[in-house]
Amino acid sequence: MTGDVLSTPNMAVSIGGGIVLKNPVMTASGTFGYGEEFSSHIDLSRLGGIVVKGLSLRPRAGNRPPRIMETSAGMLNAIGLENVGVEAFIAEKMKFLRTLGTAIVANIFGDTPKEYGSVAERLNDVEGVTALEVNISCPNVKTGGVDLGADPVMAGKVTRIVRKATDLPIIVKLTPNVTDIGVVARSVEEAGADALSLINTLKGMSVDIESRRPHLGNITGGLSGPAVKPVALRMVWEAVRAVSIPVIGIGGIMNHEDALEFLITGASAVQVGTANFINPAATIDIIEGMERWLENRGIADVNQIVGTLDLS
Amino acid sequence: MKEGGQIEMGIVRSNDEVAPDHRILAIELPPSFGDGQPGQFVMLRPGECRDPFLPRPFSIYTMDRDGESVHLYLLYRVVGKGTVLMASLRRGDTVMLLGPLGRGFDPPGEAEKAVLVAGGVGVAPLVCYAERARKTGSGRALEITAYVGARTEGILVGLDRLEALCDVLKVATDDGSRGYNGTVTELFRRDLDKFRPPGSVVKACGPKGMTDALRDIVEREGLYCQVSLEERMACGIGVCLGCAVRVKGDDAEPAYLRVCKDGPVFDMGVIYRDDR
Ligand SMILES: Cc1cc2nc3c(=O)[nH]c(=O)nc-3n(C[C@H](O)[C@H](O)[C@H](O)COP(=O)(O)OP(=O)(O)OC[C@H]3O[C@@H](n4cnc5c(N)ncnc54)[C@H](O)[C@@H]3O)c2cc1C
Ligand SMILES: Cc1cc2nc3c(=O)[nH]c(=O)nc-3n(C[C@H](O)[C@H](O)[C@H](O)COP(=O)(O)O)c2cc1C
Ligand code: FES
Numbered sequence: 001m002t003g004d005v006l007s008t009p010n011m012a013v014s015i016g017g018g019i020v021l022k023n024p025v026m027t028a029s030g031t032f033g034y035g036e037e038f039s040s041h042i043d044l045s046r047l048g049g050i051v052v053k054g055l056s057l058r059p060r061a062g063n064r065p066p067r068i069m070e071t072s073a074g075m076l077n078a079i080g081l082e083n084v085g086v087e088a089f090i091a092e093k094m095k096f097l098r099t100l101g102t103a104i105v106a107n108i109f110g111d112t113p114k115e116y117g118s119v120a121e122r123l124n125d126v127e128g129v130t131a132l133e134v135n136i137s138c139p140n141v142k143t144g145g146v147d148l149g150a151d152p153v154m155a156g157k158v159t160r161i162v163r164k165a166t167d168l169p170i171i172v173k174l175t176p177n178v179t180d181i182g183v184v185a186r187s188v189e190e191a192g193a194d195a196l197s198l199i200n201t202l203k204g205m206s207v208d209i210e211s212r213r214p215h216l217g218n219i220t221g222g223l224s225g226p227a228v229k230p231v232a233l234r235m236v237w238e239a240v241r242a243v244s245i246p247v248i249g250i251g252g253i254m255n256h257e258d259a260l261e262f263l264i265t266g267a268s269a270v271q272v273g274t275a276n277f278i279n280p281a282a283t284i285d286i287i288e289g290m291e292r293w294l295e296n297r298g299i300a301d302v303n304q305i306v307g308t309l310d311l312s
Numbered sequence: 313m314k315e316g317g318q319i320e321m322g323i324v325r326s327n328d329e330v331a332p333d334h335r336i337l338a339i340e341l342p343p344s345f346g347d348g349q350p351g352q353f354v355m356l357r358p359g360e361c362r363d364p365f366l367p368r369p370f371s372i373y374t375m376d377r378d379g380e381s382v383h384l385y386l387l388y389r390v391v392g393k394g395t396v397l398m399a400s401l402r403r404g405d406t407v408m409l410l411g412p413l414g415r416g417f418d419p420p421g422e423a424e425k426a427v428l429v430a431g432g433v434g435v436a437p438l439v440c441y442a443e444r445a446r447k448t449g450s451g452r453a454l455e456i457t458a459y460v461g462a463r464t465e466g467i468l469v470g471l472d473r474l475e476a477l478c479d480v481l482k483v484a485t486d487d488g489s490r491g492y493n494g495t496v497t498e499l500f501r502r503d504l505d506k507f508r509p510p511g512s513v514v515k516a517c518g519p520k521g522m523t524d525a526l527r528d529i530v531e532r533e534g535l536y537c538q539v540s541l542e543e544r545m546a547c548g549i550g551v552c553l554g555c556a557v558r559v560k561g562d563d564a565e566p567a568y569l570r571v572c573k574d575g576p577v578f579d580m581g582v583i584y585r586d587d588r
Contacts, residue, residue, distance in 0.1 A: 033551035040316045053551075061566050068546050068554035070366050075546060079553045082568065225365060277366060277547040278357070280319060280410065 009294040010301040011287070013048075015269050016246040017169020017194030019131055021048035021103055024263065024302060025287045028250050028273030029054055029107035029133060029173075030079065034093040035100070041280035046287060049103035051271060052093070054135050056108070057115050057122075059085035064217035069206045074225025074252070075274060076204050078218035081109060086122050098128025105171065109135040113148075113158045120165040132168050134158065134193075137175030137200035149175040149200075152187040159191035171248065174198040174239070176228075181235045182242035189243045196239055197248035197271065199232045225274040226252040233265055240266030240307065254282070256289030266307040316549045317354070317411040320345050322384065324405045327398075331467045333390040334433065335399055336373065339407060341382040348372040350441035351416030351540050351577040354384070355548040357408040358397050368394040369545050369572070371437040371517070372412060373470075384409075387436040387469060413548050414576050417441050417515050417538050420454050424511040427535075428458040428478070429500055429526055431518020435460055435470035437540050437577075441515055442477040455479050457503075461496025461522070465489035497525040509534050516540070516580075527580050537580040543571040550574075558584040 011023035026049035032038060035050045044050065062082025069076045084092070089106070097104045106129050110116040116134065123129050136149035136158055148154045159172055172188045174181060176199035185196055201222025206215040214220075232251025240247050249267030253259050254275045262270050275282035294302060322339035329335050348354075355367040373387040390399050401407065417437070420426055426445065428438040442456055456477065461484040462468045468490065474481050483491030484499040492499045496518070507514075514537035516526055523539050530537040543555040550573030557575070559582050561567040566584075569575065 031547075031552060033549075037316055037549050037551045041319065053553075061568060062553060062556060064566065065556045065558070065568075066544055067556055068544050068552070070364060070544075073362070073365055075366060077546075077552070077554060079556075082553045082556070226362075274546075277552060278362075279408075280316070280547075280549065 007295055009291060009299060010303070011291065013269050013303060013306070014246065015171070015195050015248060017131060019103060019169050021269055023048040023287050023290075024269040025259065025283055025290070026103070026105070026248070026269060026271045027051055027276065027283060028271035029135065031273040031276045034089070034097065036093070036096050038276070038280055042284045045101045047102045047283055048269060048287075049105055049130070050097065050100070051105040051107050051133055052089070052097070053083050054081050054107045054109050055083055055086045055089050055119060056081065056110060057086060057119050059083065059088065066215060066217055069215040069221070071204070071206060071223065071225075071227060074223055074227035076206055076216060076221035076223055077201065078216045078221035080218065086119050090122070090126050094126060094128055103130040104128055105131045105133050107133040107135050107173070113154070113161050116158050117161040117165040120162045124166045124168060129168060131171055131194075132162065132166060133171040133173050133197060134162050135173045135200065137173055149184065150178045152184045155184050156187040156191040159188045159193050163192035169194040171195040171197050173200055175200050176231060176235055177203050181238050185239045185242045189245050193245060195246045195248060195268075196243065197250055198239060199228065199235055199251045202228050202231060224252070226254055228252045229258060233261055236262055236267050237265045237309070253286070254278070256286045256293055259286050259290060260293065260305065263302070263306050265309050268306055317413045318344070318346060319408065319410050322407045322409050324401045324403055324407060325383070326403060327401050330387070331469050334467060334469050335388055335390070337386045337388065337398065337401065339384045339386070339409070341384055341409065343377060343379070343381055345382040345384070346412050348375045348384070348412035349416035350444045351437045352412040352414050353576060354386070354409050354411030354413065355545070356386070356398070358401055359406050359408070361397065364394045364397070366546050367408070367410065367548065369548060371540065371576075372440050373436040374440060374443060387433060387439075389433040410548055414572055415574065417540075417577050419448065420445050420513065423454065423513045425455045425457065425507060425513070427500065427507055427512060427514045428456065428474075429496060429514060429516040429518070429522070430458065430460045430470070431496055431522040432462055432467070433469065434517035434519070434522075434540070435474070437517050438515060439470050439473045439477070442474065446477055457506075458482070459484065459496050459500045461485070461499070461518070463487065495522070495525065497522055497529060500526070501529050504529070504533060507535065509536060514538070524585065527583070527585065530580055538577050539580050539583070540576045541571050541578060541583070542576070545572050548572045558586050560584050
């Protein structure tokens with residue numbers, strides 16, 4: 001740590017639904033397991049929040065391998081939403097998570113709108129869950145995946161069902177695989193979302209020229225990492241202008257400069273995903289880097305830079 | 313030992329070619345680096361490099377420590393972008409390492425005979441196994457037989473080490489340039505009557521074709537076999553679920569384990585025969 005206590009900037013941010021994070025840096029779903037796996041690398045209590053791997057009503061086996069492929073400045077994944085299921089999450093994973101003193105966000109999905117409601121209901125009274133993040137955007141699952149989130153009407157319907165099923169704040173996670181993110185964003189806001197998060201992965205593909213087979217068992221997969229950052233930033237900008245609820249920026253964030261770009265563009269917080277694979281301490285490096293950056297410029301509060309994009 | 317390994321910066325001590333496209337990278341690490349078990353691996357990134365984007369997994373070939381540092385050796389084959397870059401590392405260069413990771417081979421325990429079956433660069437974790445076995449109690453009396461296969465004589469690696477560690481060393485090449493002319497699994501199969509359960513255990517690492525052929529043999533004979541598997545990896549610590557390997561179970565509902573966390577060493581008996 002540098003500087004004296006007085007000059008340490010305020011890092012706390014509000015992300016809607018009454019949630020206040022101790023800093024704007026959260027982990028992105030599917031890239032951080034259930035948190036525990038990182039406990040030997042970083043002090044988890046320093047995170048702004050932990051978003052856990054997507055949860056469904058029943059456990060899910062996931063897609064056939066190969067499931068990942070490296071690309072230029074990123075990777076494709078087709079995990080297929082493998083997860084332990086909401087019951088095992090509550091029974092086995094929450095015990096550890098609720099001791100951490102950081103926001104715990106349960107990322108949920110279902111095969112049908114009704115199933116989203118059932119998962120949300122099940123998590124409603126679970127001690128230690130701060131909020132739900134509703135994934136209407138995974139590109140890998142034929143049912144309930146891209147079709148839901150790409151259709152503004154369906155996106156609104158799922159949001160409404162989850163809204164009815166829970167008192168917890170809800171963050172709706174949007175897919176970038178749409179023509180106009182503003183339309184979906186507004187529909188979800190009207191349906192009662194407390195915040196939006198974006199982007200999930202961009203649908204992509206990769207081929208082995210010798211075997212002429214797709215590199216992924218699922219044929220297509222979701223692109224993440226620095227390769228998607230400019231797209232993510234553009235979509236965050238569009239979403240911020242479309243709605244008045246807070247927006248959480250996700251996509252290719254590797255360092256504090258990347259994170260600051262999202263905040264300046266109008267995101268109230270960010271999530272760090274693929275970077276955790278390159279450096280398990282990426283989130284902490286980003287928090288510290290951001291603090292130093294603010295400090296060096298004499299900015300007392302991180303909120304002072306949110307949405308300060310200069311278009312003059 | 314820390315569950316998810318540690319991130320450390322290592323310094324390259326040497327990076328010598330031991331055969332065409334095969335090298336041994338010697339890395340010096342701080343003493344805090346955990347003791348690796350045979351079959352465990354590390355995720356490696358040359359320097360701060362971002363291209364290739366993801367770190368690459370490598371089995372521990374040898375590891376030892378003196379007072380001030382840990383010396384880690386990786387035996388690797390140059391096959392693509394990441395390993396080409398690795399081959400250009402020189403003494404004094406830095407690498408980022410995460411490890412040791414995963415579940416390694418079980419120690420020999422009560423076994424009287426250990427059979428090592430290696431294909432190509434798959435010899436790396438088996439050298440580590442033999443070396444460790446020799447250093448520990450019952451392992452000193454263990455009879456170790458190694459079967460090592462490669463395409464051709466020029467790229468047979470790790471033999472010098474195995475010669476010193478094993479009671480019997482047999483070699484197979486696809487082109488017959490050295491030893492048996494054929495596959496390493498066939499060479500092993502011919503010796504089968506020397507190895508009977510439960511006194512004999514098999515430890516293996518090699519390409520998919522080799523492990524598939526070996527599976528047929530050990531299943532028929534009822535030999536206990538542990539195999540080190542490979543899959544593409546991103547995180548190396550069990551969170552991305554990218555390195556899935558299918559395991560036996562209900563045919564309608566496939567089940568998967570993670571090579572990085574549940575393996576890379578698995579009991580052969582649990583692995584689903586995937587003919588993709
Ligand atoms: C647990 C584990 C231990 C390993 N130990 C060793 C070792 O001791 N020595 C060694 O030489 N290699 C080892 N490998 C394989 C090594 O990780 C790959 O050869 C390496 O990642 C290739 O990187 P690249 O950028 O050079 O090749 P790329 O350009 O990424 O790929 C070149 C070729 O290698 C294949 N490949 C890529 N990644 C892997 C992978 N993870 N496993 C298998 N094939 C892959 C690709 O499909 C392609 O055909 C190990 C792999 C695993 C999973
Ligand atoms: C391996 C992997 C698994 C993921 N699993 C999920 C998931 O279960 N639910 C979800 O909403 N997003 C999931 N995502 C998407 C990420 O949370 C994130 O939105 C996306 O990767 C973009 O951010 P990044 O570039 O920082 O990784 C996954 C991403 C990756 C790479
Ligand atoms: S490489 Fe991420 S789970 Fe194995």
